[in-house]
Amino acid sequence: MGGSGYAPRMPVRGPKRPTLATIAASAGVSVATVSKVVNRRDDVAPDTRAQIEELLRQHDYLPPSVRRAHGATTTVELLIHGRFGAYTTQVLEGIVEAGIEAGTAIVVGRLDDQHVPGTTPHAWARGLLAAGRAGTIVVTGALSTAHVDALAQVGMPLVVIDPLNLPRADVTSVGSTNFAGGMTATRHLLGLGHREIAYIGGPPSSGCNQARLHGYRAALEGAGVAHRPELVINDEFHYEVGRVAGAKLIDLPDRPTAIVGGSDTIALGVMEAARARGLRVPDELSVTGFDDTELATMAAPQLTVIRQPLREMGHVALRTVLRMGAGETLDSHHVELATELVVRGTTAPPPFS
Amino acid sequence: MGGSGYAPRMPVRGPKRPTLATIAASAGVSVATVSKVVNRRDDVAPDTRAQIEELLRQHDYLPPSVRRAHGATTTVELLIHGRFGAYTTQVLEGIVEAGIEAGTAIVVGRLDDQHVPGTTPHAWARGLLAAGRAGTIVVTGALSTAHVDALAQVGMPLVVIDPLNLPRADVTSVGSTNFAGGMTATRHLLGLGHREIAYIGGPPSSGCNQARLHGYRAALEGAGVAHRPELVINDEFHYEVGRVAGAKLIDLPDRPTAIVGGSDTIALGVMEAARARGLRVPDELSVTGFDDTELATMAAPQLTVIRQPLREMGHVALRTVLRMGAGETLDSHHVELATELVVRGTTAPPPFS
DNA sequence: ATCGGCTTCGAAAACTTTTCGAGATGGGCG
DNA sequence: CGCCCATCTCGAAAAGTTTTCGAAGCCGAT
Numbered sequence: 066m067g068g069s070g071y072a073p074r075m076p077v078r079g080p081k082r083p084t085l086a087t088i089a090a091s092a093g094v095s096v097a098t099v100s101k102v103v104n105r106r107d108d109v110a111p112d113t114r115a116q117i118e119e120l121l122r123q124h125d126y127l128p129p130s131v132r133r134a135h136g137a138t139t140t141v142e143l144l145i146h147g148r149f150g151a152y153t154t155q156v157l158e159g160i161v162e163a164g165i166e167a168g169t170a171i172v173v174g175r176l177d178d179q180h181v182p183g184t185t186p187h188a189w190a191r192g193l194l195a196a197g198r199a200g201t202i203v204v205t206g207a208l209s210t211a212h213v214d215a216l217a218q219v220g221m222p223l224v225v226i227d228p229l230n231l232p233r234a235d236v237t238s239v240g241s242t243n244f245a246g247g248m249t250a251t252r253h254l255l256g257l258g259h260r261e262i263a264y265i266g267g268p269p270s271s272g273c274n275q276a277r278l279h280g281y282r283a284a285l286e287g288a289g290v291a292h293r294p295e296l297v298i299n300d301e302f303h304y305e306v307g308r309v310a311g312a313k314l315i316d317l318p319d320r321p322t323a324i325v326g327g328s329d330t331i332a333l334g335v336m337e338a339a340r341a342r343g344l345r346v347p348d349e350l351s352v353t354g355f356d357d358t359e360l361a362t363m364a365a366p367q368l369t370v371i372r373q374p375l376r377e378m379g380h381v382a383l384r385t386v387l388r389m390g391a392g393e394t395l396d397s398h399h400v401e402l403a404t405e406l407v408v409r410g411t412t413a414p415p416p417f418s
Numbered sequence: 419m420g421g422s423g424y425a426p427r428m429p430v431r432g433p434k435r436p437t438l439a440t441i442a443a444s445a446g447v448s449v450a451t452v453s454k455v456v457n458r459r460d461d462v463a464p465d466t467r468a469q470i471e472e473l474l475r476q477h478d479y480l481p482p483s484v485r486r487a488h489g490a491t492t493t494v495e496l497l498i499h500g501r502f503g504a505y506t507t508q509v510l511e512g513i514v515e516a517g518i519e520a521g522t523a524i525v526v527g528r529l530d531d532q533h534v535p536g537t538t539p540h541a542w543a544r545g546l547l548a549a550g551r552a553g554t555i556v557v558t559g560a561l562s563t564a565h566v567d568a569l570a571q572v573g574m575p576l577v578v579i580d581p582l583n584l585p586r587a588d589v590t591s592v593g594s595t596n597f598a599g600g601m602t603a604t605r606h607l608l609g610l611g612h613r614e615i616a617y618i619g620g621p622p623s624s625g626c627n628q629a630r631l632h633g634y635r636a637a638l639e640g641a642g643v644a645h646r647p648e649l650v651i652n653d654e655f656h657y658e659v660g661r662v663a664g665a666k667l668i669d670l671p672d673r674p675t676a677i678v679g680g681s682d683t684i685a686l687g688v689m690e691a692a693r694a695r696g697l698r699v700p701d702e703l704s705v706t707g708f709d710d711t712e713l714a715t716m717a718a719p720q721l722t723v724i725r726q727p728l729r730e731m732g733h734v735a736l737r738t739v740l741r742m743g744a745g746e747t748l749d750s751h752h753v754e755l756a757t758e759l760v761v762r763g764t765t766a767p768p769p770f771s
Numbered sequence: 772a773t774c775g776g777c778t779t780c781g782a783a784a785a786c787t788t789t790t791c792g793a794g795a796t797g798g799g800c801g
Numbered sequence: 802c803g804c805c806c807a808t809c810t811c812g813a814a815a816a817g818t819t820t821t822c823g824a825a826g827c828c829g830a831t
Contacts (some may be wrong), residue, residue, distance in 0.1 A: 066705070071498055084816085084817060085817070085818065085819095086816095094780075094781085095780070095781045095782075096781090096817090096818080097780075097781055097782080097783095097819080097820085098779090098780060098781070099820095100818060100819055101819085102778090102816090103819095104819070104820095105820090106819095106820095108778070108779060108780075109779075109780080110778080110779055110780085113779080113780085128790075128818085129817080129818075130785090140525065148511070148714060149507045149508070149510060149511040149514075150507070150508070153507070154502045154504070154506070154507040155502070155530075157502060157526070158501065158502040159530055161502075161526050161527070165527070165528060170525045170527070170549070171522045171525060171526050171527075172493070172524065172525045172526075173510070173514050173524050173525075173526050174514070174518070174523070174524075175514055175518060198522070220612065233814085263812085266663055268803080269523075275685070302714070304716055317809095330716065330829095333716045333718075334716075337718050337720075339463075340718045340719070357504060358698075359504065359657075359713075360712075360713065360716060361688045362657070363657055363683065363687075363690075363713060363717075364716075364717070364718070365686075365690050365693045365717070365718065366693070367690075437785085437786065437787090438786075438787065439785095439786080447787095447812085448811070448812045448813080449786090449787080449812090450787090450788080450789085450811075450812055450813080450814095451811060451812070452787095453787060453788055453789085454788085455809090456787090456788095457787090457788070457789095459788095459789095459810080461809075461810065462811080463810060463812075464807080466810080466811085480819090481787090482786080482819075505815085569802085602781095645778075692772095707802075
């Protein structure tokens with residue numbers, strides 16, 4: 066045939082998908098050894114394993130099981146701190162929704178006081194990888210540095226929602242504008258005429274609680290109201306905390322006329338404390354919640370709250386973790402969604418004003 | 419080395435784990451074809467595929483990807499009906515707890531109005547199998563007969579918690595003693611002196627709602643109290659239903675002095691309706707809830723409820739589905755856990771008695 | 772030194788998946 | 802009717818992966 070003739074069908078296709086043999090050659094070991102690393106068998110020397118893992122990452126090797134699952138079902142591990150509550154539930158719902166849309170399955174786990182038991186951080190991270198998780202999302206929890214490092218080392222994306230401890234700069238996180246929320250709630254109460262305003266919030270170490278508290282303080286300062294330290298109580302985001310701390314505040318000789326709750330549960334606890342003392346909400350005591358979970362609208366009277374877009378936070382978290390897994394670079398390591406004041410039935414002007 | 423000498427190490431091990439070759443031989447096809455069936459490729463004739471699938475089931479063949487996941491991480495698919503609420507959350511918590519104990523991962527999905535979209539029931543079931551699910555648990559939901567059949571056909575265990583529609587006899591389910599619960603709640607109110615007792619519950623087609631309603635009726639009959647049909651409203655297990663239906667009942671010329679709620683959310687809606695009309699609970703109206711979710715203890719006053727052991731129901735459901743997967747025969751296709759009356763602050767003697 | 776236990780690794784075997792082409796089938800068309 | 806072509810099925814062979822088992826090396830204790 067004329068023209069340029071025909072070359073014997075050069076296998077022109079570009080960078081072939083790497084196989085175990087590829088990796089084995091460049092590592093100078095046998096295929097069997099590489100297979101063992103991939104399958105996490107334990108008869109491989111740590112050094113050898115590390116080297117091969119590095120090469121696997123460089124070559125972007127995917128084991129066939131993962132390749133098969135690739136398009137159909139990626140899975141993301143979701144770790145929830147402590148007990149499941151209304152807050153958790155709404156975030157979960159958002160994550161599951163986004164997961165359905167993205168064709169991603171959500172595996173729910175628990176991050177108890179410390180972590181998943183019985184294994185080293187690195188073994189844990191590799192376990193997640195072996196189980197085929199495309200990433201992990203932690204809600205509210207405090208992951209140890211070792212665990213964060215282990216995840217990073219195996220290349221597993223991590224997103225934290227409302228981190229309890231102040232996250233390191235290199236951990237991507239999703240939250241809301243807690244400072245603005247704390248400030249808005251307090252300003253709302255100031256605007257109604259309150260001057261003695263208390264704050265009951267979560268753990269002092271919690272980043273989102275600190276932000277809310279500082280928002281509260283900033284609003285007070287902005288209004289020229291003196292800050293009374295005894296009106297601030299930080300403990301946990303629990304109903305019981307609200308009830309006990311609320312009772313303590315109410316029993317103060319110079320009791321506050323309004324209480325900013327760091328969560329809906331705390332606000333409900335405060336309302337119970339008020340009810341137990343025959344104090345009417347909002348006539349004699351104003352209360353605000355934080356989150357706008359289903360609890361807020363089912364309370365009587367319905368809670369005035371700072372709404373956190375919990376479902377959207379779940380959406381964003383999932384999409385972010387998937388994007389990280391896809392190797393996209395993120396615009397920012399921290400996303401904050403806007404909070405919003407929702408005025409309902411637990412705030413009113415103070416008794417004598 | 420005397421005595422019996424030594425036999426040349428006969429390979430005595432019993433029924434070997436089946437390989438593709440085993441299946442291929444008994445089906446009279448090539449290994450390649452069997453592999454294609456396992457991997458759901460589409461160049462296999464439907465007849466051939468069906469035959470091979472049957473043999474795969476008979477021989478209990480497990481693809482290597484599933485085998486790997488076997489000991490370490492079995493996963494169970496959890497399908498939740500509709501929106502996530504306090505009820506759902508507590509069941510989920512129970513399932514996750516049991517999952518941690520059993521080393522089983524829980525993937526959360528949603529069972530929207532109809533089902534997972536876009537696929538036939540059989541494809542859906544096979545997808546779950548291919549994804550390595552050891553079983554599925556449905557909470558509250560109504561699975562179509564076709565879906566139940568499809569799951570049965572691929573040998574996937576199924577457990578339903580509190581089925582919305584009356585389950586077929588061959589579907590294993592976990593519930594609680596709803597009839598006894600409805601009766602206990604009503605008897606509690608009768609014992610306080612109430613005679614005009616209403617019932618607001620969920621969907622008429624719902625099995626658990628029917629049981630609760632009949633328990634209510636049985637208690638009334640047992641006490642010789644006439645049944646007033648206008649005091650029974652069935653709709654959905656929602657707060658709004660409680661509020662609207664509660665308002666309707668309160669506005670009745672001959673209004674009831676107590677209302678049995680079919681869920682905590684309904685009871686809270688009723689309380690809101692009462693509050694909106696200036697009716698005090700429990701002094702002027704008694705209300706009972708059903709479930710004992712976190713909503714019950716955070717309400718003001720705290721709800722008197724029939725407690726369902728939701729966490730335990732989750733535990734039982736997970737353990738049951740795993741047992742089914744392990745091929746154990748169950749004692750019973752339906753497990754009912756005991757309900758329990760928890761008296762709190764929303765029930766009291768009627769106004770004039 | 773020698774032994775025994777232990778770790779690490781690879782050759783070979785076993786197993787699975789994919790590719791590619793051969794036969795069968797079944798219209799459409801001259 | 803016979804031919805051609807597209808399509809469907811299937812398997813042989815190639816490619817890829819995992820497992821088994823034994824060799825080699827490395828202690829530490831005789």
